[in-house]
Amino acid sequence: MRQSFWWPGSSKEMEEFVRTCTTCLQYLVPRHEPLISSTLPERPWHTIAMDLCVCYGKTFLVISDYFSRFPAIVQLENQTSRCIIKHLKSIFARFGIPEIVRTDNGPQFATVQSSEFRQFAQCWGFKHITSSPHFAQSNRFIVSAVKIVKNLLKKNTEDPQLALLEYRATPLANGSSPAELLMGRKIRSIMPMTNDRFEPNKVDMDKITKNEEQRRQQQANN
Incomplete structure (x- = not known):
């Protein structure tokens, strides 16, 4: 949504909307132990x-x-x-x-x-x-x-495929979506987006590697 819309205080309102989502809270699973970070392979689908x-x-x-x-x-x-x-x-x-x-x-x-x-x-x-x-x-x-x-x-019992689509199109903590990292392009979902956003782009491996290393360090510290 942040890639498509902006208004004063939009980030805070979006975070509050997600945090108070009744469906998400219903299926919230608390994390009991830290995740073990995996080593990033040299390329997608390796x-x-x-x-x-x-x-x-x-x-x-x-x-x-x-x-x-x-x-x-x-x-x-x-x-x-x-x-x-x-x-x-x-x-x-x-x-x-x-x-x-x-x-x-x-x-x-x-x-x-x-x-x-x-x-x-x-x-x-x-x-x-x-x-x-x-x-x-x-x-x-x-x-x-x-x-x-x-x-x-x-x-998402009514339309689970749409939920999967949105997850694949949503940026991860490293700044790129699963679809971008796998296919080198954004995929169109029901979230409005200008056509120029769908142009193919090369993944910045240095940036991704750096962001993933920071994520692993944060997980280790938590």
């Missing part, structure tokens, strides 16, 4: 993480890019490796094949139980890394992404 999410009795596959935090979500017909692979192929055809895919040790992903997923990784040429069962914090990044997506689904 490293992604994914996990399953159950909401309103439906199971979703949640995928998030470590560089841009761009979330992708699909509803699963079942929780088998075959079903997950089918949807991943569609997502990879859209965004490209990542170098690294991180998951937990669920039976759909663990190479011991799922030869299908191991063969998929070999055939499509990405490295599959599972988190240690004794150190779940190693996959804290996707845990945080799942919480965000789950809250969006809960707060």
Whole structure:
């Protein structure tokens, strides 16, 4: 909204509007422990993480890019490796094949139980890394992404895709939106914006890296 509108005291009023949102307060989840910051990959869609999410009795596959935090979500017909692979192929055809895919040790992903997923990784040429069962914090990044997506689904039951669109279009703490970081351009949402804002632009890697380092330091200090 700040990119589209301004009036005297607008920032304070916007923050107050968000802070007192009844729907947001209803689903507010207090943070009990500090997040473990992830290392920023060298480029978008280089490293992604994914996990399953159950909401309103439906199971979703949640995928998030470590560089841009761009979330992708699909509803699963079942929780088998075959079903997950089918949807991943569609997502990879859209965004490209990542170098690294991180998951937990669920039976759909663990190479011991799922030869299908191991063969998929070999055939499509990405490295599959599972988190240690004794150190779940190693996959804290996707845990945080799942919480965000789950809250969006809960707060926007009528049109969850619109909520995802707005999240992808909203600037992060580093100043760029997930869509900008992933695709090098702003995406059009229902928030009014002048046409010149949608021109493709190159991500300033030095600025992003600096902002991300500051964010990690703040999280460590908190």
